[in-house]
Amino acid sequence: MKVTGVLPPLFLPLCRRLWPGRLAGLSLTLLKATALEAAILTGHLLLYPTGLVQERRGPGDPPAPAERSGDGPVPLPVRPGPPVVLLHGFIDNRSVFVLLRRSLAQHGRCRVESLNYSPLTCDIRSAAELLARHVEEICERTGSTRIDIVGHSLGGLIARYYVQCLGGDLRVRTLVTLGTPHSGTRVARLADAHPIVRQMRPGSEVIAELARPAPGCRTRFVSFWSDLDSVMVPLETACLEHPDLDARNVRVTGIGHLALPVHPAVAAGIREVLDAEEPAGPAERRSGGLTVA
Numbered sequence: 001m002k003v004t005g006v007l008p009p010l011f012l013p014l015c016r017r018l019w020p021g022r023l024a025g026l027s028l029t030l031l032k033a034t035a036l037e038a039a040i041l042t043g044h045l046l047l048y049p050t051g052l053v054q055e056r057r058g059p060g061d062p063p064a065p066a067e068r069s070g071d072g073p074v075p076l077p078v079r080p081g082p083p084v085v086l087l088h089g090f091i092d093n094r095s096v097f098v099l100l101r102r103s104l105a106q107h108g109r110c111r112v113e114s115l116n117y118s119p120l121t122c123d124i125r126s127a128a129e130l131l132a133r134h135v136e137e138i139c140e141r142t143g144s145t146r147i148d149i150v151g152h153s154l155g156g157l158i159a160r161y162y163v164q165c166l167g168g169d170l171r172v173r174t175l176v177t178l179g180t181p182h183s184g185t186r187v188a189r190l191a192d193a194h195p196i197v198r199q200m201r202p203g204s205e206v207i208a209e210l211a212r213p214a215p216g217c218r219t220r221f222v223s224f225w226s227d228l229d230s231v232m233v234p235l236e237t238a239c240l241e242h243p244d245l246d247a248r249n250v251r252v253t254g255i256g257h258l259a260l261p262v263h264p265a266v267a268a269g270i271r272e273v274l275d276a277e278e279p280a281g282p283a284e285r286r287s288g289g290l291t292v293a
Contacts, residue, residue: 037256051095083111089153103267122195128162146173156180169218178260183237214244221247231257
């Protein structure tokens with residue numbers, strides 16, 4: 001399965017003429033990814049206001065999802081499993097997960113919640129403590145003892161801190177991260193004015209805390225990382241490498257940072273991870289895990 005962006009066909013002859021041979025293939029892939037990132041950014045800016053406030057949550061489970069047919073609504077199959085919590089990235093909100101939520105619902109995941117944390121949040125530790133309170137509220141309301149989390153970028157780092165440093169492994173069955181700087185990223189030095197950006201740098205106190213031993217951690221981790229992610233510097237920082245963690249890294253080719261939470265191929269990979277009952281074996285984890293190519 002190859003994950004690719006979309007480039008208008010009128011550009012293809014021009015690109016082939018400008019970049020012949022293997023260079024053309026590389027340049028076309030980069031142009032496609034860049035065009036897709038621009039389209040996603042435009043769409044997300046339009047949707048952004050819809051996600052500024054927390055979503056309303058009622059008691060118990062929501063009704064099963066349904067799709068319409070000629071004879072009226074047809075209930076979709078409901079998959080058993082814990083609630084899924086979606087956690088957005090830096091200066092973002094829950095609107096980034098509109099397509100992923102729809103994909104999960106269409107495949108039987110009816111207990112999905114998106115959480116917002118303030119763009120003024122200045123500390124990953126504080127955000128992780130807030131996440132811990134949200135998780136306890138969700139478990140109490142739904143009657144579940146465990147949940148799954150999908151975190152994009154900074155959201156994945158917040159969720160990992162909760163799991164490793166605040167005892168969240170008791171609650172989190174699976175943590176899926178999308179373009180998360182597990183080892184710190186060196187992109188955009190001018191953004192260091194924001195304290196939480198400094199915490200995402202290599203060698204920060206938070207990154208050092210996450211590198212400490214974590215024996216007995218009960219959560220399984222799956223990290224999706226892209227070979228065209230311009231926010232991850234170096235690219236491999238989005239891979240999770242820790243000797244005590246049950247971690248698998250999924251390489252995604254042909255898309256950038258913004259596409260990770262919205263691309264249908266990535267959504268399919270996330271569904272596969274959440275539907276799996278058993279984690280991957282140690283040999284598979286060390287080999288680098290699954291490649292989406």
